[in-house]
Amino acid sequence: xxxxxxxxxxxxxxxxxxxxxxxxxxxxxxxxxxxxxxxxxxxxxxxxxxxxxxxxxxxxxxxxxxxxxxxxxxxxxxxxxxxxxxxxxxxxxxxxxxxxxxxxxxxxxxxxxxxxxx
Amino acid sequence: xxxxxxxxxxxxxxxxxxxxxxxxxxxxxxxxxxxxxxxxxxxxxxxxxxxxxxxxxxxxxxxxxxxxxxxxxxxxxxxxxxxxxxxxxxxxxxxxxxxxxxxxxxxx
Numbered sequence: 001x002x003x004x005x006x007x008x009x010x011x012x013x014x015x016x017x018x019x020x021x022x023x024x025x026x027x028x029x030x031x032x033x034x035x036x037x038x039x040x041x042x043x044x045x046x047x048x049x050x051x052x053x054x055x056x057x058x059x060x061x062x063x064x065x066x067x068x069x070x071x072x073x074x075x076x077x078x079x080x081x082x083x084x085x086x087x088x089x090x091x092x093x094x095x096x097x098x099x100x101x102x103x104x105x106x107x108x109x110x111x112x113x114x115x116x117x118x
Numbered sequence: 119x120x121x122x123x124x125x126x127x128x129x130x131x132x133x134x135x136x137x138x139x140x141x142x143x144x145x146x147x148x149x150x151x152x153x154x155x156x157x158x159x160x161x162x163x164x165x166x167x168x169x170x171x172x173x174x175x176x177x178x179x180x181x182x183x184x185x186x187x188x189x190x191x192x193x194x195x196x197x198x199x200x201x202x203x204x205x206x207x208x209x210x211x212x213x214x215x216x217x218x219x220x221x222x223x224x225x226x
Contacts (some may be wrong), residue, residue, distance in 0.1 A: 035215070045153070045161065045204050047215040059214050095160060103208050104151035104166035111160060 002026040002107045004096045009112030016086050020112055022079040022096030027107075030054070030074035033099030036081050038092035039111070046092075049081065050099065064090075086116045120144045120209050122218035129224040130195045138221045140188045140205030148208040150188035152181060155220075156201045164203075165190060192223075200225040 008020040020036070036048040049060045049070040058070050069082040079096055093111040100106035122142040130136035140150050149168060153161040163172050165181035178193045188207075192199055205218040 037217075044202075044220040045155075045206075045217045047206075047213065047217055050215065061213050100151075100163070100166060102151070102167040102170070103148065104163055105153070105161070105206070106163050106166070106172065108160040108162070 002098065004098065004107060004109035006094065006096050006109045006112035009094060009114045011115045011117060012086055013118050014086060014088060014116055016116070018083045018086065018114060020081040020083065020094055020096075020114070022109055024077045024079065024096075024098070027098065029077040034072060034079045035097045035099055035105060036070060036079075037095045037097050037105065037108075038090075038114075039095070040089075040092040043092075048094070051079070083114070086114075088116050090114060091116045120211060120216060122150075122205055122207065122216050124203075124205060124218040124221045127222040127224065129226055130192070131226050132197065133194055135191065135193045136195055136223065138190045138192075138203050138223065140190075140218045141186055142207070142216065142218075143186055144207055144209050144216065145183060145186050145188050147210065149183060150181070150205045150207045152179075152188075152190045153204045153206070154199075154201045155204065161204065195223075195225050197225050199223065 003025045006022045035050045051070045067085045071080045095111045096109040097105040098107040152165040155161040164179045169181045202220045204220045209216045
């Protein structure tokens with residue numbers, strides 16, 4: 001059974017930093033693209049970032065480019081999101097998602113809540 | 119950059135058929151995937167590719183595409199289908215991944 005478990009979400013002040021983690025199980029982690037997707041309270045899904053199977057390629061949404069860094073440790077089946085210079089508009093539930101072979105997001109974690117507030 | 123436009127809130131009578139659409143120029147090149155999100159839960163993939171249902175998704179869910187529009191059809195809607203539905207696809211410009219704004223489905 002595929003499982004994705006996120007952690008690291010807390011309340012942080014504007015301009016602060018935070019590192020989210022996602023631990024995967026139930027599939028061969030180092031063969032798949034992984035994503036972070038967020039959902040602000042009462043809003044829709046917003047793609048944040050993706051990383052290739054080997055970590056060699058990364059992509060970011062314009063809204064987080066230059067502030068967030070995605071990384072992975074395949075030996076620990078873990079995905080990370082380093083979030084710097086946080087803004088109030090970054091407040092959201094952050095999901096870790098596995099990339100499917102057809103470009104879909106075929107498995108999702110339950111999310112970790114990041115609140116940016118003074 | 120491109121965007122995906124979804125229907126406003128939709129309602130369907132129990133047991134009837136409903137179609138939810140997603141429109142965007144990039145859908146002429148890429149298939150859409152569809153996700154169901156019930157209140158307080160994480161999204162679940164229901165359709166991907168041309169019309170592929172993951173294991174465990176009922177066969178009343180189907181997908182289709184024509185031109186710049188992708189559709190998710192629920193044939194014989196059930197009470198448990200009441201949820202928000204999101205489409206997504208790849209993009210060849212700007213962000214590599216796009217999500218639609220979501221459609222809230224109410225089953226009456």
